Amino acid sequence: MSNIPIVDFSAWNSSDTSARLRVAKELVKASKEVGFVYIVNHALPDALLDEAFDWSRRFFALSQEDKFKAPHPKGWAVHRGYSWPGLEKVSQAMSEENDEERIEKLREVTDYKESYDIGSDENKDQPNQWIPEDLLPEFRVFMTRFYWECFGAASDIMRALAVGIGLDDEEHLVKRHSGHNNQLRLLHYPPIPAGTLESEAMSRMPAHTDWSSMTMLFQDDCGGLEVEDPSQPGTFIPATPVKNAIIMNVGDLLQRWSNDYLRSTNHRVGLPRLSDRFTGASRMTRERYSIPYFLAPDPTTLIECLPACTNRDNPAKYEPITQGDYNRMRASMQY
Numbered sequence: 106m107s108n109i110p111i112v113d114f115s116a117w118n119s120s121d122t123s124a125r126l127r128v129a130k131e132l133v134k135a136s137k138e139v140g141f142v143y144i145v146n147h148a149l150p151d152a153l154l155d156e157a158f159d160w161s162r163r164f165f166a167l168s169q170e171d172k173f174k175a176p177h178p179k180g181w182a183v184h185r186g187y188s189w190p191g192l193e194k195v196s197q198a199m200s201e202e203n204d205e206e207r208i209e210k211l212r213e214v215t216d217y218k219e220s221y222d223i224g225s226d227e228n229k230d231q232p233n234q235w236i237p238e239d240l241l242p243e244f245r246v247f248m249t250r251f252y253w254e255c256f257g258a259a260s261d262i263m264r265a266l267a268v269g270i271g272l273d274d275e276e277h278l279v280k281r282h283s284g285h286n287n288q289l290r291l292l293h294y295p296p297i298p299a300g301t302l303e304s305e306a307m308s309r310m311p312a313h314t315d316w317s318s319m320t321m322l323f324q325d326d327c328g329g330l331e332v333e334d335p336s337q338p339g340t341f342i343p344a345t346p347v348k349n350a351i352i353m354n355v356g357d358l359l360q361r362w363s364n365d366y367l368r369s370t371n372h373r374v375g376l377p378r379l380s381d382r383f384t385g386a387s388r389m390t391r392e393r394y395s396i397p398y399f400l401a402p403d404p405t406t407l408i409e410c411l412p413a414c415t416n417r418d419n420p421a422k423y424e425p426i427t428q429g430d431y432n433r434m435r436a437s438m439q440y
């Protein structure tokens with residue numbers, strides 16, 4: 106079993122003030138100490154999550170030619186549509202001088218995954234790249250609904266975080282997220298010979314932090330997600346799949362916003378954990394599906410130290426920055 110705390114969210118939507126406060130405090134304690142938490146008894150029905158994974162499987166089962174009808178636009182400015190294995194390279198790098206040479210080096214190990222990114226249709230800066238409707242009828246309708254259902258659940262989590270941090274206004278964080286700047290990502294890690302992961306010739310997803318405000322992650326039963334142990338840097342603990350739980354993690358923006366009170370923790374995806382991870386002579390790993398939902402404030406939102414996270418003895422550590430500027434700084438290294 107892993108050491109990632111589990112928070113039962115059912116009391117959050119009750120009228121019992123002290124039970125609500127308890128949920129909020131538990132959530133913030135986990136976000137402070139580990140940066141990752143399983144949330145159970147949340148607002149998203151099991152059937153909805155099953156359906157999301159069904160659609161994801163159907164999407165990635167389309168032919169390469171069909172998936173290429175909604176390609177991720179070239180460059181880093183628009184993060185929507187289909188990314189084929191090897192296109193994206195996750196890294197911790199920040200944009201600096203001599204980027205080209207550094208990006209070349211980073212790309213030497215391929216991330217063996219494919220993804221499809223979806224946002225709000227009203228976000229004109231990040232136009233969705235839908236596949237033609239007849240290829241997968243109702244896919245767009247479902248994903249649009251799922252996107253907004255996820256935002257509803259995320260809003261509850263943000264309210265609980267605000268209360269747990271001790272902000273006067275429960276809506277403080279929600280008010281800064283209209284929902285139109287979030288990103289829903291379908292991820293598929295195809296089967297791969299275990300040896301190529303072991304020798305690090307390829308990776309599923311190397312260690313990184315998210316630059317969201319927070320992320321909700323859904324995963325299938327394959328396993329492989331690992332979280333850096335805050336008490337032992339460099340050691341990773343498995344985020345064992347818990348059916349229909351939301352794995353919530355704090356992103357870099359919320360860490361910065363909270364003056365490092367909440368922790369944005371390194372995580373990665375490696376070999377499946379389960380005993381049935383390999384098949385055949387070439388030791389093919391199981392394929393894996395996951396669905397992260399990255400929450401981001403609106404681009405003009407100024408990320409400046411939350412009032413409850415600073416005092417005379419603990420001054421603000423970071424300059425205020427808009428979400429847009431921060432995102433540009435990070436995203437330009439990714440594609």
Ligand SMILES: O=C(O)CCC(=O)C(=O)O
Pocket residue numbers: 290292310315322324330372374395396397
């Ligand atoms: O696939 C996963 O479980 C993790 C994905 C992830 O960390 C990310 O997309 O940032």
Ligand SMILES: [Fe+2]
Pocket residue numbers: 313314315372
């Ligand atoms: Fe991540």
